[in-house]
Amino acid sequence: MAKESDFIRLAQSFFKQHNRIKLGPGDDAAIISEVSTNDLVVSVDALIENVHFEPHWLEYEDMGYRALAASLSDLAAMGARPLTFFVNLELPTDIEIDEVREIMQGMSALGEKFCISPAGGNFTASDRIGIVTTVVGEVPKDGYIARCCAEEGDIIAITGEVGIVESAIRLFKVYNLASKIDHKLRSTAIMKFRRPMPRFEIIEKVRRVVKPRASIDISDGLSSDLFKLAEKADLEAVIYEELMPMPEVVKAVANEVGVDPWKIALSSGEEFELILVMPPEDFKKLQSEGIELIKIGEFRPTFRPTVKFVKTNGREIDYIKGFEHFSYL
């Protein structure tokens, strides 16, 4: 069995010099130089076997990739740029060092896209794999985008289609479903589950033109996360069926399992697309710059914060529940 010192060496081997990190893995703590023109942005997230995924859903590399992606997505939602990350790995005692290397390799593959690497970490024994990542990033001073601050009349936009991750999970879970869904649709969905991309690229483009009033990443489900924005602003979020994208794979999976495809699209968690909120004039500016956001609705005054889904036939449905993390799969 591999020893802790092996794992520390492994973490060090994935660390790459970064001009803001003065001291990386291998000491009691990491040292990052501060810059008074910036604010620091920190978030923590976890990816736990048998809670967030079942073993056969992900390769070791995917586990590392996905764990880091989930944390980074929170930084993207704040409009931040990542600096480094820290990882606490809980590992079964019979895991091979090569398997741990694959987990780290997955993190590294994603980290390299943003020029970041692990500045520290910790390993503990466990009966299953658990990856807790703490990401550290930056925004220009007071330049962060929070969940608060949506206003009446603001546009609700998303950075991409939703529902695909929930479709992938149903593909994993429902016996024989995979064989009924077109191969290409299937593999696109599974790749989105295994290798989600934190949306730094689009938020950076947006930030060069306007500053959204509110932002959140879709981790619990569109309706559930949109509800958080509505609550903070004390407004009603209204989204429209006719504006919402409906991915082919969501339609196909919903059809096979016999549920409303909108139920999948609106509650699918861990999508890591962003919900961005801004005044209509700002949205127009982005359109004229060719920055592709999908407008799905707007905020309206209300007596009680809620999320309304307006069907093409005019019916209005209240959606306030999404994916609940705090339950077993």
Added chain:
Amino acid sequence: MAKESDFIRLAQSFFKQHNRIKLGPGDDAAIISEVSTNDLVVSVDALIENVHFEPHWLEYEDMGYRALAASLSDLAAMGARPLTFFVNLELPTDIEIDEVREIMQGMSALGEKFCISPAGGNFTASDRIGIVTTVVGEVPKDGYIARCCAEEGDIIAITGEVGIVESAIRLFKVYNLASKIDHKLRSTAIMKFRRPMPRFEIIEKVRRVVKPRASIDISDGLSSDLFKLAEKADLEAVIYEELMPMPEVVKAVANEVGVDPWKIALSSGEEFELILVMPPEDFKKLQSEGIELIKIGEFRPTFRPTVKFVKTNGREIDYIKGFEHFSYL
């Protein structure tokens, strides 16, 4: 069963306004203002049920306290002052919200001593309690004390007695042992296990007078952690039986279980005392200021880094193995 939103509210209720934290729990990430005269110090640590402790060893409050203490101890070792912390709680689905409150209460009790509170966190379902804490602190720019940099002739000093935590663990594990050890000794040992104090106070006093050349907190065991300093410096660490403190409880436990008390003292992990290394003239300065460190040895030139324990009878023993985290209890 408590829901995730309950836990988030709980985390928020323990957050206290701090002038460096612009945005605390309840958004995608926390925002901390930066100061260009400082360096940021970050460390991650974990406390996992059935790995680091068995359920009956700790009350819920102790779990929170001890998890945070372990992370903070790493900041103390760097000579840093804490700013805030982040917590990932893995919780059994049948845990009561009041029990989670007790865990947070334990963290809060310790955090308040240093005017810090949680700026963010995350909850996930699990089959046992796991607490991963990420601590964020600061040192004046380039003022951190690393593990490297011990020099030939430097004094090795510790901030307090060692061996007590291992004694407490043996009291928990060995049936009937408790009844044979004096009640007062027993409760002192168990309190040190349950409520260890990160050594910020003494390191701050030291820093006002001198800057140690190297530092580490004793988390794997004195011999094992001292070996890390020896390796970094390519020197031999020599410590002397006649200089080492030998706590009464270690003697008593060692006697009852029939092992060499030095074996307990030198390998006892999670002690959270600091090893500080400095030139003899700096050590004298501290003595003349009345700052109480225990001198236990010095660094000598060597062909191969090692730790030597010199017995009062002149025998020299090589100790390089301490508590291995990466094994079940």
